[in-house]
Amino acid sequence: MHPALEQTDLLLLIFERLELHAHSNREGTKQPDLLRAALTCKTFSDVALRIMWKRLDRIHHLLRLIPGIVMRNGFCLFPVWEPVAACHIQRFCKYASYVTSLDYSGSPKIHPSVCEGLQSLRLSPVLPNLQQLNWWGVPIDGLLPTLVAENSSLLSMDISLRPESNMPDSIAELQAIVHKLHTHGPRMQRLRLTDIPVGVSLQRLAQLKHLHDLLLWFETYTLSDIRPGDLLTWDTFHAMSPFDRFRRLDIDVSNLHLPSDCPSLRFVALEMLTLRGPLSLATALLVHIQSDTLMSLNHSGIDPDSGLPALLNTAPPFPHLCHLRLEVPHTLSRYPGRDILSRFLLSPRLQTLDISCTPGSILFSKDDFVEMAHAWPQLTELSLTVLRSRDIHVDGPDARLPSVPLSVLEAFARHCPELREWSAPVIYDTPLQTVSPPVAHENLESLFVSTPAPDTPTAGEAARFVYSIFPSVQTIYERAAYRTIEAMVRCLRMGRQDFLSGNSEWDSESGEGDTASST
Structure with missing residues (x-):
């Protein structure tokens, strides 16, 4: 690599030569020609950056030659944990309108000079055409108004809300981000929030009326930590109606207590549903969901109560269900396998069945499996996993595995x-x-x-x-x-x-x- 060239200069040289060769050769230019041109040329033009956004997928092999550049999953990652000169920030902003997708991983953090430089330019927004924002690692409250304008065209957001500390000011900063989501992306269709602290309210999410893909993952917690307004509550969930638009839902139901007069919840486009938390609460929600389009149902949770089988038997059938995954850990209750699966035997298109349980929690008979074979002619995968945990101590005859007769x-x-x-x-x-x-x-x-x-x-x-x-x-x-x-x-x-x-x-x-x- 040419010792006199900085990383940014070399990158621009490569793209400039790519632009020149593209005009003279429709078939493109081979890697050695571009590399040789980049190492010998002394000048570069601004047009190179514009070419970068349009032809990034064709020159990954060249980007690997630049010190500090990381290629991951088809993306070119530029390290910004060192000070960045103001001229480079200005050059980036000049062509930032071509950026439609931005990924940031906060390890290590963005150098403060980058944030200060972007904010000092007073160009709001820096990324006017951004459609997808993926951000993990550090809060972005200070940068969000700088990068994305209000009422922007943002369609997808994937944000980690893990706080830097458990201090109230850190939680308040994360709360401010959640409150601003609907103002910066009112037409947002896909939202994934992970590592959400228990104390952050999600009430404002109900104002995102164009969502069809929603994922909410919370930090590890115990049921005793939950207060009335924490996690996803019934008031917030019900305010998201009408539910016709939802295609994918991945939510925690640990604080989703349905009222006694809960109406039926009609989902006309739902394809994938994942419910996390106590299986009793997940089942209580499931029996009120009506969907003829559901293809994948997943559950991961704890502590089902004794009324679970009777509750499951009242769940509506899902005629197009193809994938079913149930997890029943940390329970001393024991349920006949048929009581768990009887309602799903009415789904003739089921292709994959995955059940995870603790020893002795679900007991299957040979007739149960014979009935499964008759009910699911399109079955391709069957998995019955016994969960092991240091916290589970079951002795005696009830410690037996949910075994299946080989015959x-x-x-x-x-x-x-x-x-x-x-x-x-x-x-x-x-x-x-x-x-x-x-x-x-x-x-x-x-x-x-x-x-x-x-x-x-x-x-x-x-x-x-x-x-x-x-x-x-x-x-x-x-x-x-x-x-x-x-x-x-x-x-x-x-x-x-x-x-x-x-x-x-x-x-x-x-x-x-x-x-x-x-x-």
Whole structure:
């Protein structure tokens, strides 16, 4: 790199040469030509910056050569943690009208000279055509009016509201940002606020009447920390109506207590819904939501109450639901699996099911899974995960895993032809008979049974059973030191069955029998 050229100068040189070559060669210019021109030319023009915004995607390989420039996810990141000369700030502002998207990560912080320089120019706004603002790390209250004008064309904002400290003035600064969102982006369609302190009020968000994608993530808290006006309240949520415009919602319901006379909430375009917080409150909201378009439903929360199954059974069906994820951690209650899923059995288009629970909290029977196989012919992925936590201490018979009889795989092989991945703890309900006639399900790629076979004969039965219904499966994971069943299925695929007889011993460490293999 030329030692006499500053970082900004070299960048401008590259873009100037790109502009000159673009006029003479429609096919563009190769990297060595541009680099050579940039290192030898002594002058540059302002037109180079205009070219930068228009052709950034075509010259990423050149930007990597500039010291200090970081390329991440297709974006060019310029470090600004050192003092920036006023001439460079003025040059940037001259071409800032071409900027439609701005990303800032606050580690390290912006150097104070940048903020002071932008504000001293008294050019409000600096970014008049900004449509997307992503800002993480430090509060932007002082910069927001400088960068974005009131009633701007801003359509999308992704902002971290993590305070620099828990001092009242820091929280007040974040509150001021939330209050100004509707003035700077009245036509905003997508808003994502993360790391929101519990004490920040969200009441002004109801004035954003064009939102169709809303995500609200709060800092870690306990239920005892919540005061009446904290988090998302029913008054704020109800003020966001009409709900027809919403397509994606990701909200915390820990303080969303519905009134006894709560009306039905009609969502005509909702595609993805994520509810965080106590499952009882999430379910209380869910039973009032009417949507024929919902395709993905997710929940992550704590402490469901004893009335949960009865409440779930009153939830309206979602005929177009494709993805369902439920998380039920930190509870000593125990629910039959069918009571949890009965309403979702009315969603014939379901493709993925992901349930996470603590040991013993949800109990499934074999009939429950057979009914799932019949109800969801388009199912592609099924996952049943047992959550482990240092805070959970369950002993005795209730500490059992929500295991699935291995034999139910036959029902899924017959009725779910698109099934690609299965993951669940199993019970080896021997004797397991080879399915006849064979099902020959060809699409299953991964079978995570999570539980190792107790002995070699049981593993042999399981291998023969699995091979008779899923002859093409490549990965069988048993959560054991050696994948005995997978090795046995591989032998069956090669025509070997000697390990199934009592005349040979299976060496689980090597994954092979002691008899000579025939390949």
